[in-house]
Amino acid sequence: MRRFLIETWGCQMNVHDSEKMAGILGPLGYEATADVNRADLILLNTCSVREKAAEKVFSRLGQLRGLKRLNPDLVIAVCGCVAQLEGETIFRRAPYVDLVMSTAARGAGPRAYVTVMEGCNKSCTYCIVPFTRGREVCRSAQEILAEVRDLVARGYPEIEFLGQNVNAYHHGTDELSSLLRMSDRIEGVRRLRFTTSHPGHLDHRTMDAMRDVPSVCNHLHLPAQSGSNRILRLMKRGYTRERYLQKISYLRCNVPRIAFSTDIIVGFPGETEEDFTETVSLLRDVEFDQVYAFAYSARPGTVAAGMTNALPEALKQERLQSILTIQEEIQLRRNTALVGRSFEILLDGRPPKEGPGVRGRTTCNRIVHVPADASTPNTFLTVRITRAHAHSLSGEPLLGSRAA
Numbered sequence: 547m548r549r550f551l552i553e554t555w556g557c558q559m560n561v562h563d564s565e566k567m568a569g570i571l572g573p574l575g576y577e578a579t580a581d582v583n584r585a586d587l588i589l590l591n592t593c594s595v596r597e598k599a600a601e602k603v604f605s606r607l608g609q610l611r612g613l614k615r616l617n618p619d620l621v622i623a624v625c626g627c628v629a630q631l632e633g634e635t636i637f638r639r640a641p642y643v644d645l646v647m648s649t650a651a652r653g654a655g656p657r658a659y660v661t662v663m664e665g666c667n668k669s670c671t672y673c674i675v676p677f678t679r680g681r682e683v684c685r686s687a688q689e690i691l692a693e694v695r696d697l698v699a700r701g702y703p704e705i706e707f708l709g710q711n712v713n714a715y716h717h718g719t720d721e722l723s724s725l726l727r728m729s730d731r732i733e734g735v736r737r738l739r740f741t742t743s744h745p746g747h748l749d750h751r752t753m754d755a756m757r758d759v760p761s762v763c764n765h766l767h768l769p770a771q772s773g774s775n776r777i778l779r780l781m782k783r784g785y786t787r788e789r790y791l792q793k794i795s796y797l798r799c800n801v802p803r804i805a806f807s808t809d810i811i812v813g814f815p816g817e818t819e820e821d822f823t824e825t826v827s828l829l830r831d832v833e834f835d836q837v838y839a840f841a842y843s844a845r846p847g848t849v850a851a852g853m854t855n856a857l858p859e860a861l862k863q864e865r866l867q868s869i870l871t872i873q874e875e876i877q878l879r880r881n882t883a884l885v886g887r888s889f890e891i892l893l894d895g896r897p898p899k900e901g902p903g904v905r906g907r908t909t910c911n912r913i914v915h916v917p918a919d920a921s922t923p924n925t926f927l928t929v930r931i932t933r934a935h936a937h938s939l940s941g942e943p944l945l946g947s948r949a950a
């Protein structure tokens with residue numbers, strides 16, 4: 547038996563591609579290993595969304611190089627978005643690499659990902675994705691639904707639709723809302739999610755599907771990027787702070803206990819103290835349940851990379867830190883309000899780092915650790931929340947809770 551190891555960086559697209567590759571390698575006689583020293587095939591699935599991405603890849607390759615001396619049959623492959631951008635340069639700088647593949651999966655856990663569309667037709671001025679993933683191409687609903695049926699039959703109760711701009715999905719007369727409604731009717735589909743949604747494309751049909759379709763989870767990842775209208779305009783995001791807030795409040799009124807997460811970029815070229823304050827106030831107004839914050843990094847070839855008013859790195863880092871601190875406080879407060887309440891969680895079977903027990907997710911996408919191991923992965927468990935942390939919850943099983 548040969549062994550493979552895939553290291554995955556970047557977004558869900560890559561996570562999904564890695565799963566696909568693992569799924570292909572199995573039948574070819576490979577088994578997964580977590581130990582680089584025992585691997586016969588090492589695959590780096592790379593991301594180029596932020597700066598120094600290529601450097602990180604070359605530095606990791608440098609570390610792996612020594613393994614080739616010990617195992618001359620070792621195959622080192624690079625795929626994903628850095629591979630897409632750098633191409634043959636990778637062979638030139640790291641000749642011991644055997645394979646470079648551009649961007650094009652299924653794995654552990656109860657959640658299966660289904661790519662419904664590839665690419666992105668937006669042109670956010672900071673973003674490299676349209677260069678790495680190309681124009682939007684949507685798959686037919688028929689094809690997607692067939693995949694959903696197959697996944698459910700293979701034991702995945704939760705399905706997440708993927709696309710860089712997933713709510714722009716359209717194929718014939720089908721759109722995201724109809725896809726959700728049709729998938730909901732497939733027997734065995736217990737939870738449906740979709741990511742990433744663009745605030746400008748989020749229409750009432752999708753929002754109403756979140757309200758009306760039983761299996762659609764009450765969580766939405768809606769990247770705001772900034773709270774300043776001036777910066778949003780410079781980013782070419784195509785919405786204002788006010789329109790963003792309108793959508794949040796429509797959803798809060800219509801979808802019980804909906805949770806929101808977002809992406810924020812701090813330190814976009816020319817971002818003033820005032821612009822930054824607007825972003826902080828957006829975080830305070832919305833009170834997101836989770837925030838992924840990034841310091842702006844110039845990506846070659848993008849419009850923003852040509853802007854001459856870049857901010858000093860130290861200022862970007864300072865702003866990033868302050869966002870993280872503020873958000874940590876908000877999250878802890880919001881999670882603390884959940885203590886004593888009960889939730890149905892879908893167990894993922896992965897042992898938590900914290901010690902014995904199991905962990906699972908609520909429909910609102912919170913991680914709950916449960917100190918009990920009598921449960922089977924991929925099943926549902928009802929728990930009562932006993933403790934809150936900024937990034938997760940602890941809970942205890944409720945008696946009489948059912949397994950699905």
Ligand code: SAH
Nearest residue numbers: 672673710742769809810811840841842843
């Ligand atoms: N299509 C999605 C995700 C794009 S990439 C969307 O539109 O939201 C994921 C996140 O990385 C983005 O939401 C953004 O917050 C961040 N990001 C993208 N380009 C970046 C850059 N040049 N510098 C810093 N963060 C960036």
Ligand code: SF4
Nearest residue numbers: 666668670673675710
């Ligand atoms: Fe990038 Fe904007 Fe497309 Fe998202 S919507 S992938 S940020 S260009």
Ligand code: F3S
Nearest residue numbers: 556557593594595627
């Ligand atoms: Fe995803 Fe990174 Fe590529 S965010 S699309 S893996 S550049």
